[in-house]
Amino acid sequence: MAEVVVSVLLVLGAALALVGSWGVVVLPRFLSRIHGPSVVTTGGLGTLLLASLIWFWFDGGRLTGRELLVSFVLAVTAPITGHALSRAWLARHPKDPVDLGPGRDDS
Amino acid sequence: MLTIAGTIAAACLALACACCLWRLVRGPTSLDRVLALDTLVMNSAALVVVFTIVHGREEMFELVFVISLLGLVSTLSLARFIETGRFGSDPFEEEGDG
Numbered sequence: 001m002a003e004v005v006v007s008v009l010l011v012l013g014a015a016l017a018l019v020g021s022w023g024v025v026v027l028p029r030f031l032s033r034i035h036g037p038s039v040v041t042t043g044g045l046g047t048l049l050l051a052s053l054i055w056f057w058f059d060g061g062r063l064t065g066r067e068l069l070v071s072f073v074l075a076v077t078a079p080i081t082g083h084a085l086s087r088a089w090l091a092r093h094p095k096d097p098v099d100l101g102p103g104r105d106d107s
Numbered sequence: 108m109l110t111i112a113g114t115i116a117a118a119c120l121a122l123a124c125a126c127c128l129w130r131l132v133r134g135p136t137s138l139d140r141v142l143a144l145d146t147l148v149m150n151s152a153a154l155v156v157v158f159t160i161v162h163g164r165e166e167m168f169e170l171v172f173v174i175s176l177l178g179l180v181s182t183l184s185l186a187r188f189i190e191t192g193r194f195g196s197d198p199f200e201e202e203g204d205g
Contacts, residue, residue, distance in 0.1 A: 007112030010157060014116035014123075017153050021123035024130050024146050030139060033130075037146045040123070045149055045175075048116075048156040052168070055160050062165075070171055077175075081145060081182045088190035089138050 002058035009051035017044030030089055034082055041078040046071055113161035120157065123150045141185045148178030 020039030027033045053067040127150060130143035152174040159167050188194055 003109050006160065007108050010109075010112045010116040010160065011119075013153065014119035014157070017150055018119045018123045018126075021126040021146055021150060024143060025126045030136065030142075033139065033142060037142065037149060040146055040149045040153075045153050045156070048153050048160075049171075052156055052160050056165060060163075060165065066168055066172075070175060074175055077179045081179060081186070084183050084186040084190075085138060085142060085145075088186040091190045092136075092138070 002054060006051045006055045009047055009054070013044045013047030013051060015044075016040070016047060020044060031086060034085055034089075038078050038082060041074050045074060109161060113157055116157045117154065120150055120154050124154075138186070138189055141182060141189070144185075145178060145182045148174060148181075152178070 017040045020036045020041075020043065022036075023039065024033055024036035027036065049067040049071050053063075057063045124147060127143045127147040131140055131147065134140045134143060152171050155167060155170045155174065159165065159171075184194065
């Protein structure tokens with residue numbers, strides 16, 4: 001039973017990582033491309049870490065906090081890298097029009 | 108069944124790494140290359156997790172810590188270098204807000 005769940009989670013996490021990396025390739029602008037690594041980190045790697053947690057819990061009989069620790073670190077640091085990259089982009093390209101949505105026209 | 112799922116997952120992650128490498132070679136700006144490098148590091152950490160599960164090598168899990176923290180530090184420092192043009196703060200310059 002645990003093997004079925006872990007297998008499904010493995011394929012799902014790898015597919016999410018593939019979707020994020022494919023977004024890095026096909027999205028047209030840098031400020032939209034920056035959303036790809038977030039999908040890879042939180043979705044793909046988070047799902048794979050959940051699979052690892054379940055597998056070593058039910059197969060090896062050990063429940064450790066390593067996977068939860070890595071998931072927490074990744075969930076905290078993924079927005080930080082995205083923020084740093086977008087800030088660097090806006091510092092280097094101040095004329096790049098940012099679509100701020102309706103009602104905001106100060107780009 | 109776990110072996111088949113692990114093979115499919117490794118193939119998907121290899122394709123994802125190929126996507127990152129394409130952006131790394133092709134990227135029009137250096138920030139695109141930093142972004143591709145960040146994604147590549149996260150994909151390799153995911154590959155290590157898949158390897159850990161399929162082969163039962165639980166001690167390899169420490170690699171995920173090292174890879175993810177190295178990816179964080181390298182991405183942050185490269186983004187800061189591209190933003191300001193230097194590493195850290197200039198020691199000979201008086202700065203008010205650091």
